[in-house]
Amino acid sequence: MDACNAQLIEIWQAPEGNGGRIRVDHPFDIVPGQYMLVRRASDLSSLPVVVFPSSKADNGLITASSLPVDWTPGEQLSLRGPLGHGFRLPASARFLGMAAPNGDPSRLMPLIDAGIRQGAAVSLFLGKLNERASFFPLPAAVEVQPLSALPEALVWADFLAVDISLRSLSSLGELLGLKGGDQKLPCLGQVLVRTDMPCAGIADCGVCALKTRSGWRLACKDGPVFDLEELIDVAG
Numbered sequence: 392m393d394a395c396n397a398q399l400i401e402i403w404q405a406p407e408g409n410g411g412r413i414r415v416d417h418p419f420d421i422v423p424g425q426y427m428l429v430r431r432a433s434d435l436s437s438l439p440v441v442v443f444p445s446s447k448a449d450n451g452l453i454t455a456s457s458l459p460v461d462w463t464p465g466e467q468l469s470l471r472g473p474l475g476h477g478f479r480l481p482a483s484a485r486f487l488g489m490a491a492p493n494g495d496p497s498r499l500m501p502l503i504d505a506g507i508r509q510g511a512a513v514s515l516f517l518g519k520l521n522e523r524a525s526f527f528p529l530p531a532a533v534e535v536q537p538l539s540a541l542p543e544a545l546v547w548a549d550f551l552a553v554d555i556s557l558r559s560l561s562s563l564g565e566l567l568g569l570k571g572g573d574q575k576l577p578c579l580g581q582v583l584v585r586t587d588m589p590c591a592g593i594a595d596c597g598v599c600a601l602k603t604r605s606g607w608r609l610a611c612k613d614g615p616v617f618d619l620e621e622l623i624d625v626a627g
């Protein structure tokens with residue numbers, strides 16, 4: 392699916408921005424971590440909103456917390472996507488660690504569901520745990536822990552997924568308890584880097600550029616999901 396019409400059916404407040412249910416007039420497949428660009432159909436010259444699904448719904452999707460506060464149910468939307476590279480969850484992974492330092496696990500929810508479906512044990516490490524844990528409904532099988540316990544996950548996890556803003560990316564190594572330099576990562580990991588992606592690569596605006604161990608990359612085209620070892624200072 393490239394571009395299609397859609398409608399905002401329902402909206403609700405969430406700590407990091409509004410979530411909502413969008414009806415989409417075309418069937419589509421989207422990998423956890425991929426995104427869509429959404430605009431009001433009445434204002435196609437406006438900057439698009441980056442929307443990550445939190446889950447699929449009948450005829451559409453439930454969005455992660457990202458919708459503008461002035462959008463209301465019934466709005467006609469124009470939607471483009473799925474875009475970018477999502478998570479690649481190894482089929483053999485049985486112990487998954489997931490982390491949302493901002494306390495909002497909604498972008499990781501499709502990956503959590505995929506992990507549970509393949510029989511993996513899932514632990515979720517949340518920032519702002521006391522404020523946020525009760526806000527987002529999570530499957531009963533998910534063990535929720537404070538973000539401070541994340542370094543312990545590197546010992547037992549066989550796959551680690553993190554959702555972090557580009558602004559906070561420099562703190563990733565510290566969040567994982569890694570000292571950098573010649574330290575090796577004990578498990579596979581991938582990171583969803585949240586940032587504005589106004590052109591989604593069409594105009595090469597560079598707004599979403601980030602520095603990786605392989606050089607500068609664009610989150611909109613090369614990500615927004617990157618291998619963990621590309622983003623932190625560890626031994627290759």
Ligand code: FES
Pocket residue numbers: 587588589590591592593594595596597598599600609610611612
């Ligand atoms: S959003 Fe313009 S290059 Fe990525």
